[in-house]
Amino acid sequence: MEKKTKSAWSLLNPLEWLQTAFALLAAVFGPLLRWLGMLTPPRTDGFENIQQADVDDAQKLAVEQEAAVDAITREMSPADVVRAYAKADAADRASMDLSALDFDQQDWLLGLSDEDLDKLTMLTKSGCARSLEQRKVLPLYRKPPPETETPEIYAIPSEEDIEQAKMDFVSARFRELFLAPGVPNPNPKFVSTLH
Secondary structure, rough: OOOOOHHHHHHHHHHHHHHHHHHHHHHHHHHHHHHHOOOOOOOOOOOOOOOOOHHHHHHHHHHHHHHHHHHHHHHHHHHHHHHHHHHHHHHHOOOOOOOOOOHHHHHHHHHOOHHHHHHHHHHOHHHHHHHHOOOOOOOOOOOOOOOOOOOOOOOOOOOHHHHHHHHHHHHHHHHHHHHHOOOOOOOOOOHHHHO
């Protein structure tokens, strides 16, 4: 960290004189007080007590994990490698092992743009294999889900249907007007009353 330079005007400030006096006292008496045990030692909370066995266990675990990762990458098919390469960020792509692909496939994969790699991340394993085979990104878009309801189909009525509807309406109103004497009207909404 770069130390701030003080201006010449700060020498006129009495608070600067006090701060310098305290710094001088701390420099002179600090080591003496520490030697006598009067000052607390620095904190060591952040440090762990690590033994040689812990270091050996961590090394063994790291070697096993690296061997497992190597075994998984050896078992990856070319489509898996393409998919993993597309999903990785730029730093991980630089360190990926592309030995499962031949040189033409590697050349094609390394020449893809970020947009094409984003399209490859959306593909399944078989989609990545198909794109790798044809050496071009073939995005696979999902089919829209089928509609659950069948659409209602409106029929355009013919002239006969319109005439039949008119005749049904008139006959229903006619029957309503001429009921048998003493029988109440079951649907009186179209009956008009004379006053």
